Every structure is written in C-alpha cells, then in structure tokens.
Amino acid sequence: xxxxxxxxxxxxxxxxxxxxxxxxxxxxxxxxxxxxxxxxxxxxxxxxxxxxxxxxxxxxxxxxxxxxxxxxxxxxxxxxxxxxxxxxxxxxxxxxxxxxxxxxxxxxxxxxxxxxxxxxxxxxxxxxxxxxxxxxxxxxxxxxxxxxxxxxxxxxxxxxxxxxxxxxxxxxxxxxxxxxxxxxxxxxxxxxxxxxxxxxxxxxxxxxxxxxxxxxxxxxxxxxxxxxxxxxxxxxxxxxxxxxxxxxxxxxxxxxxxxxxxxxxxxxxxxxxxxxxxxxxxxxxxxxxxxxxxxxxxxxxxxxxxxxxxxxxxxxxxxxxxxxxxxxxxxxxxxxxxxxxx
Amino acid sequence: xxxxxxxxxxxxxxxxxxxxxxxxxxxxxxxxxxxxxxxxxxxxxxxxxxxxxxxxxxxxxxxxxxxxxxxxxxxxxxxxxxxxxxxxxxxxxxxxxxxxxxxxxxxxxxxxxxxxxxxxxxxxxxxxxxxxxxxxxxxxxxxxxxxxxxxxxxxxxxxxxxxxxxxxxxxxxxxxxxxxxxxxxxxxxxxxxxxxxxxxxxxxxxxxxxxxxxxxxxxxxxxxxxxxxxxxxxxxxxxxxxxxxxxxxxxxxxxxxxxxxxxxxxxxxxxxxxxxxxxxxxxxxxxxxxxxxxxxxxxxxxxxxxxxxxxxxxxxxxxxxxxxxxxxxxxxxxxxxxxxxx
DNA sequence: AGGCGTTCTGTAAACGTTTACAACGGCGCC
DNA sequence: GGCGCCGTTGTAAACGTTTACAGAACGCCT
Numbered sequence: 126x127x128x129x130x131x132x133x134x135x136x137x138x139x140x141x142x143x144x145x146x147x148x149x150x151x152x153x154x155x156x157x158x159x160x161x162x163x164x165x166x167x168x169x170x171x172x173x174x175x176x177x178x179x180x181x182x183x184x185x186x187x188x189x190x191x192x193x194x195x196x197x198x199x200x201x202x203x204x205x206x207x208x209x210x211x212x213x214x215x216x217x218x219x220x221x222x223x224x225x226x227x228x229x230x231x232x233x234x235x236x237x238x239x240x241x242x243x244x245x246x247x248x249x250x251x252x253x254x255x256x257x258x259x260x261x262x263x264x265x266x267x268x269x270x271x272x273x274x275x276x277x278x279x280x281x282x283x284x285x286x287x288x289x290x291x292x293x294x295x296x297x298x299x300x301x302x303x304x305x306x307x308x309x310x311x312x313x314x315x316x317x318x319x320x321x322x323x324x325x326x327x328x329x330x331x332x333x334x335x336x337x338x339x340x341x342x343x344x345x346x347x348x349x350x351x352x353x354x355x356x357x358x359x360x361x362x363x364x365x366x367x368x369x370x371x372x373x374x375x376x377x378x379x380x381x382x383x384x385x386x387x388x389x390x391x392x393x394x395x396x397x398x399x400x401x402x403x404x405x406x407x408x409x410x411x412x413x414x415x416x417x418x419x420x421x422x423x424x425x426x427x428x429x430x431x432x433x434x435x436x437x438x439x440x441x442x443x444x445x446x447x448x449x450x451x452x453x454x455x456x457x458x459x460x461x462x463x464x465x466x467x
Numbered sequence: 468x469x470x471x472x473x474x475x476x477x478x479x480x481x482x483x484x485x486x487x488x489x490x491x492x493x494x495x496x497x498x499x500x501x502x503x504x505x506x507x508x509x510x511x512x513x514x515x516x517x518x519x520x521x522x523x524x525x526x527x528x529x530x531x532x533x534x535x536x537x538x539x540x541x542x543x544x545x546x547x548x549x550x551x552x553x554x555x556x557x558x559x560x561x562x563x564x565x566x567x568x569x570x571x572x573x574x575x576x577x578x579x580x581x582x583x584x585x586x587x588x589x590x591x592x593x594x595x596x597x598x599x600x601x602x603x604x605x606x607x608x609x610x611x612x613x614x615x616x617x618x619x620x621x622x623x624x625x626x627x628x629x630x631x632x633x634x635x636x637x638x639x640x641x642x643x644x645x646x647x648x649x650x651x652x653x654x655x656x657x658x659x660x661x662x663x664x665x666x667x668x669x670x671x672x673x674x675x676x677x678x679x680x681x682x683x684x685x686x687x688x689x690x691x692x693x694x695x696x697x698x699x700x701x702x703x704x705x706x707x708x709x710x711x712x713x714x715x716x717x718x719x720x721x722x723x724x725x726x727x728x729x730x731x732x733x734x735x736x737x738x739x740x741x742x743x744x745x746x747x748x749x750x751x752x753x754x755x756x757x758x759x760x761x762x763x764x765x766x767x768x769x770x771x772x773x774x775x776x777x778x779x780x781x782x783x784x785x786x787x788x789x790x791x792x793x794x795x796x797x798x799x800x801x802x803x804x805x806x807x808x809x
Numbered sequence: 810a811g812g813c814g815t816t817c818t819g820t821a822a823a824c825g826t827t828t829a830c831a832a833c834g835g836c837g838c839c
Numbered sequence: 840g841g842c843g844c845c846g847t848t849g850t851a852a853a854c855g856t857t858t859a860c861a862g863a864a865c866g867c868c869t
Contacts, residue, residue, distance in 0.1 A: 129581075129607065131824095131825055131826085132825070132826070133825080141848080141849085142848065142849045142850075143825090143826085143827095143849090143850095144827085144828080144848070144849060144850080144851095145847085145848060145849075147826070147827060147828085148827095148828095148847095148848090151827080154846080154847080155847075155848090156846085156847060156848090159847080159848080171581075171605070173578060173581030173582050174582060174825085174826080175523070175582065175583055175824085175825050175826070176528075176582040176583060176584040177519050177520075177522035177523040177528065177583060177584070177824085177825080177826090178519075178523050178824070178825035178826040178827090178854090179825080179826055179827080180519035180522075180826090180854095181517070181519040181520050181523050181824090181825080181826070181827095181853095181854050181855065181856085182825080182826045182827045182828085182853080182854050183826080183827070183854090184854080186518075186519065188562070188584075196544065196547055196548060196551065197544065197548050202538065202539065202544065205538055205563075206538060206539050209538065209563065209565050210565075213565075218562050218563075218564075218584070219562065219563045220530070220560050220561065220562050220563075221547075221551065221560075221561045221562075221563050222560075223548075223551050223552070223555075236515060239471075239513075239515030240515050240516060240517065240518040241517055241518060241519060242518040242519070242530075242560070263513070265471065377749055381804075384804055385804065404746060404749055407719055407746055407749050407750050408749050408750075408751070409750070409751025409752075410751075462723075462726055462727065473854095473855055473856085474855070474856070475855080483818080483819085484818065484819045484820075485819090485820095485855090485856085485857095486818070486819060486820080486821095486857085486858075487817090487818060487819075489856070489857060489858085490817095490818090490857095490858095493857080496816080496817080497817075497818090498816085498817060498818085501817080501818080516855085516856080517854085517855050517856070519854085519855080519856090520824090520854070520855035520856040520857090521855080521856055521857080522824095522856090523823095523824050523825065523826085523854090523855080523856070523857095524823080524824050524855080524856045524857045524858085525824090525856080525857070526824080
C-alpha cells in the first residue's frame with residue numbers, strides 16, 4: 126500500500142510479464158487464465174494506470190481545452206454546459222482557461238497546445254490578432270474558434286450572424302414605433318463589438334433612419350459598466366425611446382439605470398439585449414433579447430472538435446448559427462407576466 | 468518543422484548534451500555561452516516542453532480538479548471565479564468535473580486522483596456516502612471538501628454554518644410579522660437539504676412557532692422544480708405569508724409562481740432565498756438572500772489546497788464561513804428600487 | 810609544476826506505459 | 840514424426856523529461 130502499484134508490481138504478483146499486464150488492461154486478446162490472474166492482482170493492489178506515462182507513450186492526453194474571456198459570462202456558461210457532457214461521454218476531460226480577454230494569455234493557451242496537455246482546443250477570442258492567426262497555422266492540435274475568423278484560417282469555425290441579429294432587434298424596435306434607438310456597445314476593438322457597431326449603422330440605414338453617432342455609447346460587456354454607459358447615453362440623449370444593448374449583461378445594467386431614473390420599461394424606453402441568456406427571464410421586466418444560439422454554438426464546436434480528432438486530415442469547416450429574436454416584456458408591454466389574459 | 472522538437476533536437480542543434488539543455492531550460496546554473504546556444508536553438512526550433520514527459524518524471528501534473536454537481540449553478544460559478552485565478556497564478560490548470568450529483572461519477576473523479584492527472588482536488592459532494600469517506604482515506608493527493616464532512620475525515624474542509632443561515636432568515640421573516648413561513652427545500656438526502664431542514668424546524672422552535680410539516684415542500688435545487696414545489700405548497704397552504712427557499716434558484720421559481728398566482732411580493736408573501744448569488748439583484752423584486760459566502764468558500768478552498776500542496780504533511784483543517792443575511796425588496800417593501808426617497 | 814577545489818558538462822538511468830519483434834508451445838496436417 | 844502455423848507470451852525499446860554521478864576543464868595556491 127505504501128508504494129503506488131504499477132504494471133510491474135502487478136506483473137510480479139500475477140507471475141506474468143508487464144506486456145501481458147498491459148495487454149489485459151487494454152483488452153487485447155489473452156488467454157482466459159492470464160486475464161484472470163492479472164485482473165485479480167490489479168484489483169487486489171488497487172491499481173490505477175498512470176496517465177502521464179500513458180500520455181507520453183500514446184501521445185494523447187484525453188483532455189481538451191476551453192478558453193474564454195471570463196467564465197462569469199452566462200454565454201460561455203451556456204456553452205460549457207453543452208460542451209462538458211459531450212466530451213465527458215467521449216472520454217475527455219475539460220480544462221478551463223479564463224483569459225480575461227487578454228491576448229497574451231490567449232497566446233499562452235495556444236502555446237499550451239504544443240505542450241500536448243490537451244488534444245484539442247475550443248477558443249473564443251474577443252480580439253483576433255495576427256499573432257492568433259500565426260499560432261493557428263502553427264498549431265499541432267485541432268482548434269475550433271467560436272466567433273468569426275478569416276476564411277483561410279486553418280481552424281474550424283462556429284459563428285453567428287450577429288449582423289442579422291442586430292438587424293432583427295432594430296427592426297423590432299422600429300416596428301414598435303421607436304425612432305430614437307440608442308445603442309450601448311462593448312469595446313470597438315473586439316470582434317463582436319466591431320461587428321455589432323457596423324450592423325447597427327447598417328440596420329438604421331436600411332430602415333431609412335438617420336445614423337446619429339451620439340446615440341451610441343461604448344463601454345465594456347459587463348453589467349456595472351453597462352449601467353454607467355447607459356447612464357451617460359441617457360444624459361446625453363434624454364429623449365431616446367429605445368435602447369439596444371450589445372449583450373444581456375449590458376442590458377441588465379441599463380435596466381438598473383432606467384429604473385433609478387424613473388423611466389418605465391418598456392413604456393418610456395424599450396430595452397433589448399443580445400445573447401438571450403437564462404437570466405433574461407429573471408430580469409424585470411423580462412428582457413427581449415436576440416438569441417445567438419449559445420448552446421447550439423457550444424454543441425457545434427464540441428462536435429466539430431470531436432470529429433476533427435478522429436478525422437485529422439479533413440478540411441476546416443464553418444458552421445453558422447442563425448440568430449433569433451425572443452420578444453419579452455422589456456419591449457412589448459402586452460407580455461408583462463402576471464398581466465396576461467387568463 | 469515536421470518533427471516536434473525535443474530536448475534531444477535542441478541538444479544536437481546547440482552542440483551540447485540533453486542534460487545541459489534541461490538545465491538551461493530549468494534555470495539551473497550554466498555557463499553563459501551554453502545558455503546562449505541552448506536558448507537560441509530552442510527559440511529557433513520553436514521548442515515547447517512536453518508536459519506528459521515532465522509529469523511522468525516529476526510526478527506532478529500542475530493540474531487541479533474541481534468537482535461540483537452542475538456548473539450551471541451560480542454558486543459553483545462564484546467559487547470557480549475565485550478559484551481559477553488563484554491556481555492560475557500558482558501555475559496550475561483547472562480541470563472541471565460536472566458530476567450531476569451522481570455518486571458514481573464523484574467516485575470516478577476520486578479514483579482519478581490515482582491516475583495522477585491532478586495534483587489535488589476541490590470537491591463539493593451533494594451527498595456524502597461511505598464510499599466517499601473510504602476514497603478520501605485512500606487518496607494519494609490532497610482533497611478539499613466544500614460542505615460539511617465528519618471531523619475525522621482526512622481532508623481539508625470548508626463549511627458554512629447553514630444552520631445559522633436558516634435561523635437568520637427565519638428570524639428576519641418573523642421580525643417582519645410573518646407567522647406562516649413556508650419552506651421549499653431540496654432533497655432531504657443531500658447534505659445541504661438535510662441541514663437546512665433540521666435548521667428550519669429548530670429556528671421555528673426557538674421563536675416559539677409551531678412546526679407544521681405541511682409548511683415544508685421538497686423538490687430539487689433548480690428553478691423549474693422550485694416553481695413546481697412552491698405551487699404545490701401554495702395550493703396546500705393558501706394563507707402562507709412568507710416563503711423561505713433553500714437556495715436562490717428555488718426562490719426564483721417561487722417568484723415566478725407567486726407572480727402568476729397574483730400574490731404580491733413582499734406585501735402578500737415575503738420571499739427569501741439562500742446563497743445570495745449575483746442573480747438576486749436581477750430578480751424582481753430583488754431577492755433577500757442568506758449569503759453563505761460562496762466566493763469566500765471558494766477562495767478558502769483554493770488557499771487550503773495550495774497550502775497543502777506545499778506542506779503535504781500538515782493536519783487537516785476546517786475553515787468555517789459565517790452566513791450573513793442580505794435584505795432586499797422581496798421581504799422588505801421599503802427597499803423596492805426606484806421607490807426610495809431621493 | 811603539481812595538486813586541489815570549483816564550476817561546468819556529459820553519460821546514463823529512471824519515471825510507467827505501449828508495442829514491435831522474437832520465442833515458445835501446441836496442434837493439425839501431410 | 841517432422842513441419843508449419845497459430846495463438847499466446849516475454850524481452851526490450853521507445854516516448855521526452857529530470858537528475859545522480861562521474862568526469863573534464865580551469866584557475867589558484869604553494
């Protein structure tokens with residue numbers, strides 16, 4: 126008990142060679158008698174295979190990595206909830222990396238692929254630098270990127286059409302008669318920030334609304350800063366009648382601010398978020414939000430990666446998830462819960 | 468580029484032995500000239516050390532495990548947010564295990580300690596079986612359990628005084644004049660379920676209130692089932708004026724049901740949760756909740772484990788986090804946001 | 810100049826597996 | 840009875856590190 130048992134220990138106890146032990150443990154054909162001896166010795170000694178030795182020899186770690194900006198964001202959480210069971214079922218462990226959206230950190234994770242402690246990686250970079258692309262090209266293990274990536278990048282890619290998503294929301298608000306539609310965005314140097322900013326301007330144009338830069342306020346992607354950004358916007362444009370937020374967390378901050386300012390939602394200001402997180406139905410009023418299919422994207426990423434692990438040489442693939450508008454009471458007063466007709 | 472470079476490759480390129488390469492890479496004293504040659508060869512070849520080989524030799528994986536029932540629960544999330552950066556700073560990666568509160572699964576994770584792919588484990592078992600205790604005793608690597616564990620178990624333990632927490636909540640509701648205080652609990656065969664059930668009865672007794680078993684309803688620890696359980700309770704006891712929920716998720720479900728039933732919160736029914744998750748301030752009305760110090764518990768667990776990793780022989784320790792009642796509008800109408808005096 | 814100590818380097822073994830290859834025994838067949 | 844074949848087993852090498860140990864180079868002192 127004091128020494129950790131290895132296949133050598135088992136071999137001695139069972140009176141066979143280590144090769145036989147290994148064969149039995151891996152289910153290769155063996156004489157019943159040998160198998161019996163080995164199995165009983167293994168059980169008796171409480172043998173557990175050493176994963177480092179196994180990895181060293183087999184060149185597989187049975188681990189996959191998931192790198193995101195911040196595990197506190199419910200979007201990533203929704204993805205993990207899909208990804209985790211898929212890999213667990215396939216015999217992989219999940220190694221988590223929370224990078225704080227720090228590029229250097231993300232590059233470190235990519236370098237980690239070279240250490241071979243993970244067999245593959247799902248990554249969600251908020252910013253995409255040349256260094257990322259270089260590392261993608263040099264990577265020794267398959268990578269799936271969630272979020273848009275150049276066409277020729279040698280990685281699988283799961284994306285969502287956030288352009289279409291923003292359009293859905295803007296059209297919805299416009300359809301409700303709102304004309305002063307503010308936009309609270311995250312940093313413009315992030316992939317989603319940039320995409321949503323462009324999409325917002327486009328959507329307004331398509332509806333024949335003027336694009337007023339003063340209607341946009343940039344902050345970050347969290348609730349507290351979302352509240353501050355919304356407050357600034359509200360100060361500057363007191364007569365806005367709708368607020369589109371680049372994600373749900375920002376929208377929650379905006380709801381806090383509007384409530385404190387005594388604006389009724391949705392009567393005075395309609396509010397819409399993006400991501401359609403679980404939390405949207407918890408907020409008051411329940412939040413209209415553009416679903417970007419977080420769960421689907423997580424599942425798609427996991428499946429792409431699993432497939433690529435088995436089928437190493439296949440060409441990179443792109444999966445696109447369609448956005449979908451989920452209307453709730455924060456834009457549509459007829460949906461306020463507890464006030465429905467019976 | 469086609470062959471993964473190893474220290475052998477580097478040694479050839481630099482014209483030194485593999486021992487020298489290893490020494491340079493590990494910062495052991497070397498002649499400046501050698502160091503220069505090795506470093507430049509390593510950089511040129513894009514060398515990355517192989518973690519399996521390193522682990523095999525050093526007997527450390529630089530990974531730690533975190534096992535919880537379900538990563539979707541915001542309590543565990545709050546813990547991870549504390550734990551992740553602590554271990555990252557100390558050079559460890561975090562391996563996630565979501566066990567669905569399945570005992571067999573948890574035992575598997577414990578067995579994993581023997582595979583040595585993690586150097587230590589933080590675990591939150593919802594149920595604690597004899598098998599758990601056996602595995603704790605046999606474990607080759609340090610374990611920290613969050614949640615109560617027998618005094619003599621050979622593991623570090625971070626607990627919270629949920630008894631005191633329940634008492635705080637019941638006293639608060641009683642102080643508001645509520646006398647028909649319902650209790651929506653999770654399964655009684657779980658550690659927290661059992662503790663909270665006993666504490667609820669005790670707290671009532673201490674206040675001289677009768678204990679009416681009909682005021683208790685058992686479900687699970689999630690929102691949907693929380694809603695169903697609350698609905699059943701409400702059907703059975705239409706005149707209850709307060710509802711204590713064994714965690715916040717249950718409370719959110721209860722809020723849904725009460726709203727649909729046309730009961731005003733807090734005027735008709737005061738609602739309190741436990742865990743004081745982030746989401747409590749998102750709900751409507753904002754949820755009064757007993758903070759069980761999730762973040763503190765996470766941090767404490769991480770620190771205990773790190774300490775134990777450095778100081779292997781020290782005796783098991785117990786850290787207790789005190790609960791704290793956070794009063795919000797779901798029990799106290801004077802706190803409804805947007806209605807404060809200026 | 811010889812001996813000694815210091816500093817650095819190389820050789821080789823070890824960590825615990827998997828697996829190519831050879832050896833072995835038993836069996837059927839001619 | 841010898842041959843070949845098959846199924847099973849053992850030996851040994853390999854995976855990429857770290858590290859104990861011995862040896863080499865060098866400067867310094869007497």
